[in-house]
Amino acid sequence: xxxREFITPAHMVVGSGALEQMGALCRKRGWTKALIVSDKIMxxxxxxxxxxxxxxxNGIASAAYTGVNTEPVVEYVQEGLxxxxxxxxxxxxxxxxxxxxxxxxxxxxxxxxxxxxxxxxGIGKLTLPGVPLVAIPTTAxxxxxxxxxxxxxxxxxxxxxxxxxPYLMPTIAVVDPMLTLSSPPGVTxxxxxxxxxxxxxxxxxxxxxPMTDIFCLSxxxxxxxxxxxxxxxxxxVEAREKMMxxxxxxxxxxxxxxxxxxxxxxxxxxxxxxxxxxVSNAALLAVVTQFSLIGDPVRYADVARAMxxxxxxxxxxxxxxxxxxxxxxxxxxxxxxxxxxxxxxRERLLELAPSMxxxxxxxxxxxxxPRKPTRQEIIELYQLAYDE
Ligand SMILES: [Fe+2]
Numbered sequence: 323x324x325x326r327e328f329i330t331p332a333h334m335v336v337g338s339g340a341l342e343q344m345g346a347l348c349r350k351r352g353w354t355k356a357l358i359v360s361d362k363i364m365x366x367x368x369x370x371x372x373x374x375x376x377x378x379x380n381g382i383a384s385a386a387y388t389g390v391n392t393e394p395v396v397e398y399v400q401e402g403l404x405x406x407x408x409x410x411x412x413x414x415x416x417x418x419x420x421x422x423x424x425x426x427x428x429x430x431x432x433x434x435x436x437x438x439x440x441x442x443x444g445i446g447k448l449t450l451p452g453v454p455l456v457a458i459p460t461t462a463x464x465x466x467x468x469x470x471x472x473x474x475x476x477x478x479x480x481x482x483x484x485x486x487x488p489y490l491m492p493t494i495a496v497v498d499p500m501l502t503l504s505s506p507p508g509v510t511x512x513x514x515x516x517x518x519x520x521x522x523x524x525x526x527x528x529x530x531x532p533m534t535d536i537f538c539l540s541x542x543x544x545x546x547x548x549x550x551x552x553x554x555x556x557x558x559v560e561a562r563e564k565m566m567x568x569x570x571x572x573x574x575x576x577x578x579x580x581x582x583x584x585x586x587x588x589x590x591x592x593x594x595x596x597x598x599x600x601v602s603n604a605a606l607l608a609v610v611t612q613f614s615l616i617g618d619p620v621r622y623a624d625v626a627r628a629m630x631x632x633x634x635x636x637x638x639x640x641x642x643x644x645x646x647x648x649x650x651x652x653x654x655x656x657x658x659x660x661x662x663x664x665x666x667x668r669e670r671l672l673e674l675a676p677s678m679x680x681x682x683x684x685x686x687x688x689x690x691x692p693r694k695p696t697r698q699e700i701i702e703l704y705q706l707a708y709d710e
Contacts, residue, residue, distance in 0.1 A: 323532070326531045326533065326578075327488075327578070328531075328533045328534075328578050329470060329488055329491055329577065329578060330468055330491070330574055330577075331457070331467070331468055331491060331492045331493060331494060331495040332493050332494065333347065333493065333494045333495070334468070334494070334495045334497065334570075335347070335494075335495070335496050335497065335498075336495075336497040336566075336567065336570065337497075337498070337499070337563075338498060338499055338500050338559065338563060339498065339500065340496050340497055340498035341372070341373075341376070341458065341496055341498040341500070341501065342376070343496070344373070344376050344377075344415075344456065344458065344494075344496045345376035345377050345378075345379055345380035345382065346380055347456075347494055347496075348377060348380060348382055348413070348415075348456065348494075349380035349381060349382060351454065351493075353382060353412055353413040353454060354381075354382060354383065354412055355382065355383045355384065355385070355409065355410060355411045355412055355413075356377055356382060356383070356384040356385075356411060356413055356414065356415045356456075357384070357385055357386075357387060357402065357405060357406040357409065357411040357413075357414050357415070357429070358370055358373055358374065358384050358385070358386040358387065358388075358414075358415045358416075358417060359387050359390060359402055359414060359415070359416045359417070359418075359422050359423075359425055359426035359429060360386065360387070360388045360390065360416070360417040360418045360422050361388055361389070361390045361391050361418050361421065361422055362388050362391055363391075363418075364388070364417050364418045364422070364460060365386070365388045367504060369417055369460070369501070370386050370388060370417060373415060373417055373458070374386065377415070384411075384415070385405055385406075385408075385409040385411060387401065387402045387405045387406075389401055389402070390402075390418065390421050390422040390425045392421070393421055393473075393475050393482075393592070393596075393599075394421045394422075394424045394425040394428070394472075394473070394474050394475065395474065395475045395476075395477050396438065396439055396440065396474060396475070396476055396477065397477070398425045399425055399428040399429055399432065399438075399439050399474060400438070402425060402426070402429040403429050403432050403433065406429060406433060407433075411453075412453065412454075413430075413453055413454040413455065413456065413493075414426050414429055414430045414453060414454070414455045414456070415455075415456045415458065416455065416456070416457045416458060416492075417458045417460065418458075418459075418460050419459065419460055419461040419463065419464065419509070419513065420459075420461070420463060420464030420466045420513075420599070423457050423459060423464070423466040423467060423492075424464075424466055424472040424473055424474065425472075425474070426455060426457070427452075427455060427466070427472040427490045427492070428472050428474055428485070430452035430453050430454070430455040431448050431450075431451075431452035431487070431489055431490060432452075433452060433453045434450040434451065434452055434453065435448050435449060435450050435452070439474050439483070439485065440476060440483065442485050442487075443483040443484070443485055444484070444485065444486070445484075445485075445486040445487070445686070446486065446487055447485070447487065448485075448487040448489045448490070450489070451489045452489055452490075454493040454494075455492045455493055455494075456492065456493065456494045456495075456496060457492035457494070457495050457496070458496045458498070458501070459495075459497060459501070459566075459569075460501040460502060460504075460505065461502060461505055461509060461510075461513040461569075462499070462502050462505075462510075462513060462514060462517060462552070462562070462565035462566040462568065462569040463512070463513025463514060463516045463517050463569050463600060464513065464516060464517075464569070464573065464599075465517060465520055465569050465570060465572050465573015465574070465576070465577070466573065467492055467495040467496075467497060467570065467573065468491075468492070468495050468570055468573040468574045468577060469490075469491070469573050469574075469576065469577035470486055470487060470488050470489075470490045470491045470577050471484060471485065471486045471490060471577065472485050472490055473485070473589070473599075475593060480593045480594055481593055481681065482589040482590070482592060482593045484589070484685055491577075495570070497566055497567075497570050498566075499559070499562045499563040499565070499566035499567075500559075500562075502552075502562050502565070502566060503556055503557055503559070503562060504556070505556065506556070507553050507554070507556065507656075507657075510549075510552050510553045510556065510565075510656075511549070511553050511600070511604075511656040511657065511658050512598045512599070512600030512601045512604065512658060513569070513600050514545055514549040514552065514553070514565055514569070514600070514656070515549075515600050515603055515604045515607070515652075515653065515656075515658060516599055516600035516603050517541065517545055517565075517568060517569035517572045517573070518541075518542065518545045518546065518549070518568075518572070518607075518652075519581070519584050519585065519603045519607055520541070520569075520572035520573060520575065520576040520581060521537075521538045521539075521541035521542045521545065521568070521571070521572040521575055521576075522538070522542060522584075522607075522611070522625055522645075523576060523580070523581040523582040523583075523584055523585060523690075524537075524538050524572070524575035524576040524578075524579040524580065524581065525538035525539065525542070525575070525621060525624070525625060526582065526614065526617075526618050526621045526622065526625070526691075526692045527576075527579045527580045527581070527582050527690045527691075527692075528689075528690050528691070528692065529579045529580040529690050530579045530580075531578065531579055533578065534574070534575040534576075534578050534579045537571040537572070537574050537575040538571075538572070538575045538579075539624065539628045540568070540571050541568040541569070541571040541572035541575060542568075542625060542628035542629060543568075543628045543629075543630075544564045544565065544567055544568030544571070545564075545565060545568040545569070545572070546628065546629040546630055546648070546652065547564070547630060548560075548561040548564040548565050548568070549561075549565060549652065549656060550652075550655055550656060552565045553656045580687070580690040581687050581690070582614075582687055582688070582690040582691040582692070583610050583613075583614065583682075583687065583688045583690075583691040583695060583700075583703075584603055584606045584607055584610045585603070585685075585687045586682040586683070586685050586686075586687030586688040586691075587606050587610065587678070587679075587682045587688070587700060587703065587704065587707075588602040588603045588605075588606055589681070589682070589685060590674075590677075590678035590681040590682055591605070591606075591661075591678065591704075593681075594674055594678065595661075595664070595666050595671075597661070597664055597666070600658075601658055601659065601664070602661075604653050604658040605658075605660060605661050605707050605708075605710065606703070606707045607649050607653065608646055608649045608650045608653065608710065609703055609706040609707045609710060610703060610707075611645055611646050611649055612646045613693060613695070613699070613703060614691055614692050614693045615639070615642045615643065615645070615646070615693075616639075616693060617691065617692030617693030617694075618692035618693075619638045619639050619641075619642040620638055620642075621692065622641075622642035622645045623636075623638050623641035623642045623644075623645070625642075625645040626641055626642060626643075626644035626645040626648060627641070629644075629645060629648040629649075629652075630648070631644040631645070631647070631648050632644075660708075660710060661707065661708050662708065666708070668708055671704060671705075671708050672704070672705060672708075675700075675701045675704040675705065676697075676701055678700075678704060679697050679700040679701050679704070680697070682700055683697060683700070688700065
């Protein structure tokens with residue numbers, strides 16, 4: 323076995339009520355002034371004030387940037403960084419879904435790495451550790467609280483820049499399922515499927531490793547068995563707890579192995595059509611899984627089993643095929659809209675498909691797929707996903 327790294331936050335607090343411990347954890351580390359990075363929805367729900375109070379009760383001052391109101395773009399990172407400097411902060415606290423956490427990650431590393439975030443596009447470009455970062459997710463989805471990636475959109479080029487570095491790993495992850503109770507059904511569905519895709523892709527990736535396999539299978543099981551309940555009744559605490567745990571495990575898994583073709587193809591759809599990341603993943607997951615099965619049917623049979631399918635005694639290809647059926651059923655049950663339903667025009671998608679295929683290949687993710695696609699196959703998969 324080749325030596326592999328396995329990187330997680332230095333400190334994780336996981337479970338209902340975890341938020342209450344956040345202030346004391348920061349005090350023990352000697353931090354004195356936080357920049358809180360969030361959005362206006364979290365501010366409206368009182369969560370930003372709550373975090374300010376929890377910090378204040380521990381003698382920690384704070385300033386808040388609540389401007390991350392769409393997917394994270396370069397401008398938000400610059401605004402947040404300015405506020406950090408103006409207020410002489412010494413750490414960052416991210417509160418919200420994947421967008422505020424991703425923006426906060428970029429802010430934290432730009433305090434120490436000079437220039438702008440575009441310069442660090444790609445993997446391993448950052449040269450210095452950032453300032454400490456506390457990540458408090460409010461959705462069970464991106465797993466960004468436990469990954470060494472951030473995705474920042476460059477609005478000038480409509481490119482979702484993937485930036486990866488161990489320096490992007492949060493110092494502390496506060497994972498409190500109670501914060502997801504207010505998440506509306508559409509968000510629960512999209513973010514939950516994103517987490518499922520993380521777990522599936524990390525499990526079948528050619529970069530997988532034994533340390534991540536166990537996180538993948540557990541996450542696939544937790545998410546598949548609880549997403550419908552969390553979607554249909556947001557106040558189902560048990561389902562929310564299991565979804566949050568599954569999303570965290572999936573984040574740890576893909577951060578230490580990789581994502582693959584679904585994510586590679588999904589980012590350009592999101593950038594061009596401004597569709598939520600989980601929704602574009604959902605549009606692609608069944609057709610990409612169908613395409614990929616023959617690359618590693620044994621692994622896909624394991625995915626089917628973890629999704630609750632009866633695979634015992636079946637020939638391996640039949641068992642693997644059940645993963646596609648289970649995915650289609652799940653996406654249908656939680657009513658994730660298709661690209662057509664979202665108003666994407668078929669001609670426009672087909673027109674952009676060649677350049678989206680190039681962007682997908684450039685991201686490196688398709689090369690991690692168990693069946694490596696050609697550029698033409700990626701173009702055809704975009705069409706198949708639309709026609710689903
Ligand atoms: Fe994702």
